[in-house]
Amino acid sequence: METYAELPLLQQAIQTLAALVLVSSFALLAQSRVIATIQIFAWQGLLLAVITTLIAWETGLTHLYISAALTLVLKAFFVPWLLIRQARKLGILRDFDAIIRPGITLMAAGSLVIFCYNVVLPIQRFAQSITRDAIAVSLALVMIGMLMLITRRKAITQVVAFMSLENGLFFAAISATQGMPMVVELGVAFDVLIAAVIFGIFFFHIRDSIESLDVDQLNRLAETDE
């Protein structure tokens, strides 16, 4: 087994970028401003696109270039642009989404990463791909995405959390098996696109019915007066 320092520089770059994606996930979790959350999500998409391109370069799998291009267009530009546009229309672009106990949330995210690493160890031992070390990172992205989904109150940041969870799934596919079949990949990309549009319509519906995007208010029944 070769040590880390003996790996080619390109693979080291992939690992470093994977670590940066993990950082962006932590940043998403800790960021309370709506606009900053969307911007970090865009950066995460950009990082994933760069990683996919590097993996495609290293392995010579040409279909990965297409996924990289799709990721770049959809997750780094289109979805963030759409979310920012909707947030501006709703007038919540500069709002804060208060995070419940940021310290504990960050600690929980840290322990999730350790948990994911331990879960992935057996898979990692038998995987042959050059990015097998990044599988743990991708699973951690999924877990942190879920954690963000349950710690947020505003619908728009929850959508960002859901999208970053999907980023984790995409990264898992890339790092474990060098990408999914093209049909699946196109389908997922289309799914994300439609989801973003539908979420946008839902924002307006939620706001029309409860006059806020704070989904905690959905816990109460509208008919009863307190």
Add this chain to the structure above:
Amino acid sequence: MNTFIIWLLALVQTALLVAIAPLFASWVKRIKCYLQNRRPPVLLQPYRDLRRLFAKKVVLADNASVIFRLAPYIVCGTTIMAAAVIPILIVQIPIASIADAIVLVGTFALGRFFLALAGLDVGTSFGGMGSSREMTIAALAEPAMLMVVFTLAMLASSSNLSTIVTYVLNQELVLRPSLLFALLALILVGIAETGRFPVDNPATHLELTMIHEAMILEYSGRHLALMELAAQLKFTIYAVLIANLFFPWGISQSLAPGALLLAVFSIAAKLTVLGAFLALSETTMAKMRLFRVPTFLAVAFTLSLLGMLSFIMLEGH
């Protein structure tokens, strides 16, 4: 004979660091003045201040205990000891095998403990406030600092600072996420621990925000001089740590005069550049509210934790 020369060199480099500490602080201030369109004081101004303070009589509060009088010597002494522990010009310093990176953190903690005690001793409200703030920040910064130390120790398989520097110096061109995050975390911890922007403002006596100044408010004369020197030295030590742990190029691995001369020039160049960067960041940033400092340090801790995790997860084979 050779061991004698090495010990002598170790002492000389420590003395040199103590001597240039006021100059480094003054350099950062100078760049800041240029960036803010102000006229800077003479580069040697801190030395003049120290000389003036040493010549002045000490005024003590009536209820000052022996701790208050001893604290400046302990604070300055521990900081000089910390300066002796880190490799500055030569990598293999003999003291490094006695005191490793964890001892370095402990030395800082000892100095801080007495600084906080001295702040409380006279019983003024400012001193107590400063001490309480200092300890809050320290309690949050120290874990992050230790995580950085542990990451580096795992990387080099030793917590000996000389070994760590040698390891980083001798590795080929390699991109390590763990080192990147450790560097960022150490910068944040250094800013918080040395009381710079955006955590504390070393230039004001504004009661709402001051931390370090509040604790040394009651000091005068040579006591104050020692406290100021200790603060400047601690600031320089963090700068040297950042420069030599993560960018160790130029540091001497032998006792040859040429290599030593190169080491002197390289550390001077690194400190100059680092000081300029710090001044730039201090000019562009606004000071943080005190209640946001824990968040700032949580970021530092998360970064150091991620550094360690990415070492285990991504570089562990």
